[in-house]
Amino acid sequence: MDPVIYFKRAFRPEPEATISVRSRALNYGLGCFGGIRAYRTDEGTQVHVFRLDRHVRRLEQSAHILRLRLPGSVETMAGIIVELLRRNEMRGDAYVRPIVFANSNELSPILDPETSETAIFCAPLGRYLSSGAIDVCVSSWRRVRENALPARAKATGGYLNSALARREAIDHGYTEAILLTEDGHVSEGSAEHVFIVREGRLISPPSTEDNLDGITRQSLIALAQEDLGIPFVERPIGRTELYVADEMFLCGTGAEITPVRSVDRRTIGDGQVGPVTTRLSAHFEAVVRGRVQARHAWLTPVW
Ligand SMILES: Cc1ncc(COP(=O)(O)O)c(C=O)c1O
Numbered sequence: 001m002d003p004v005i006y007f008k009r010a011f012r013p014e015p016e017a018t019i020s021v022r023s024r025a026l027n028y029g030l031g032c033f034g035g036i037r038a039y040r041t042d043e044g045t046q047v048h049v050f051r052l053d054r055h056v057r058r059l060e061q062s063a064h065i066l067r068l069r070l071p072g073s074v075e076t077m078a079g080i081i082v083e084l085l086r087r088n089e090m091r092g093d094a095y096v097r098p099i100v101f102a103n104s105n106e107l108s109p110i111l112d113p114e115t116s117e118t119a120i121f122c123a124p125l126g127r128y129l130s131s132g133a134i135d136v137c138v139s140s141w142r143r144v145r146e147n148a149l150p151a152r153a154k155a156t157g158g159y160l161n162s163a164l165a166r167r168e169a170i171d172h173g174y175t176e177a178i179l180l181t182e183d184g185h186v187s188e189g190s191a192e193h194v195f196i197v198r199e200g201r202l203i204s205p206p207s208t209e210d211n212l213d214g215i216t217r218q219s220l221i222a223l224a225q226e227d228l229g230i231p232f233v234e235r236p237i238g239r240t241e242l243y244v245a246d247e248m249f250l251c252g253t254g255a256e257i258t259p260v261r262s263v264d265r266r267t268i269g270d271g272q273v274g275p276v277t278t279r280l281s282a283h284f285e286a287v288v289r290g291r292v293q294a295r296h297a298w299l300t301p302v303w
Contacts, residue, residue: 002014003088003122003123004088005017006080006118006120006121007119009071011083011084011087014121017119017121019103023102023105024101024105024109025101028102029155029156029158030102030111031068031099031100031101032068032154032156033099034055034056034096034099035095035097035191035254036049036050036051036052036081036096037093037096038090038302039093039288040093042290042291046302047091047092047093047303048290048300048302049081049085049299050288050299051219051298052078052082053078055253056074056078056081056098057074058215059100059154060077061153062153065152065153066153066155068100069113069116070100070118081096082302084096085302086303088122090124092124093124094122094123094125095123095254096120096122097120097122098119099119099120100116101118103115103116103117125254128254128255128256129250129255129258130175133258133259133261133271133272134250135175135260135261135265136169136174136175136189136260137168137174137177137263138177138178138242138263139169139177139178140168141161141164141165141168141179142179142180142181142182143180143181143209143211144158146210149161151187151188151207151211151212152207152212154212161179165177165190176258178194181210184238185205185209186236186237186238186239187205187209187211188209188210188212189250189252189255191255192250192254193211193212193216193250193251194242194248194250195248195250196241196242197246197277198245199246200230201232201233202221202231202232202233202276202280203232203235203237204217204234204237205234205237206236216251216252219284219287220251221234223280223284227292227294227295228279228280228283230276230280242263242268246269247259247268247273247274247276248260248263248268257277257280257281259274259281
């Protein structure tokens with residue numbers, strides 16, 4: 001059976017979900033997207049979408065920034081995503097990718113809500129980066145500025161910036177790149193936010209540092225402060241502060257919590273996954289697997 005895709009306001013077999021090579025979306029990268037995870041419970045009897053409502057609201061805001069349009073309300077979109085997971089018989093950990101794009105075949109690069117098209121696909125997904133700690137570098141590429149290409153819009157075209165940084169990192173033997181802002185502050189990874197730990201306090205740069213308005217980041221801040229009593233500070237981080245951090249990890253829907261072992265060949269802490277990262281990772285895992293009753297409002301059942 002072909003995977004089922006949501007495209008042109010209907011569920012269709014994947015071979016029917018195609019666009020023209022002339023599409024502005026392909027030629028100019030005119031679109032925005034989301035990335036959502038669904039997690040199987042320990043008993044394997046249920047699958048929950050993590051923070052579905054927030055993801056769809058962010059997609060709606062991205063489309064709003066880009067003058068594109070979703071095919072329905074946030075509630076309608078959330079319902080379509082759950083239905084898509086059901087139609088694809090997703091009974092294990094899965095990833096959902098909604099994309100809203102300018103599907104006109106006209107030549108000029110113009111954003112026009114009338115040309116908006118939405119596609120959604122899903123697939124089984126395990127770990128995105130690595131199950132262990134990773135070695136990262138600071139990229140020679142700078143993060144695109146809010147006034148050039150807003151990270152908040154999660155725009156498809158903006159991922160050329162991420163892809164250049166990731167290519168360079170891999171070419172130099174690292175797993176991931178950290179991009180700095182034009183001002184030289186830590187912005188984010190190619191598709192992850194950055195947290196460091198110093199003297200027991202969790203620190204992460206605000207979204208005004210040209211990074212995405214992150215849902216995993218926001219969730220981890222709530223879990224740290226409200227559930228675990230770990231103090232959190234939101235403030236700019238300098239490049240060399242990464243080198244002297246006690247702990248560091250990247251986070252995102254794909255990356256979940258990925259500990260960092262070294263930055264630019266400087267070992268972070270003692271090179272082992274630190275106590276704050278370990279505690280937060282265990283709690284996050286318990287929450288997404290549905291083991292924490294108080295956080296059930298973040299989970300949408302599929303079955
Ligand atoms: C550039 C970028 N930063 C950060 C993230 C992590 O954000 P979230 O936790 O909302 O998935 C992503 C992934 O979506 C991303 O693409």
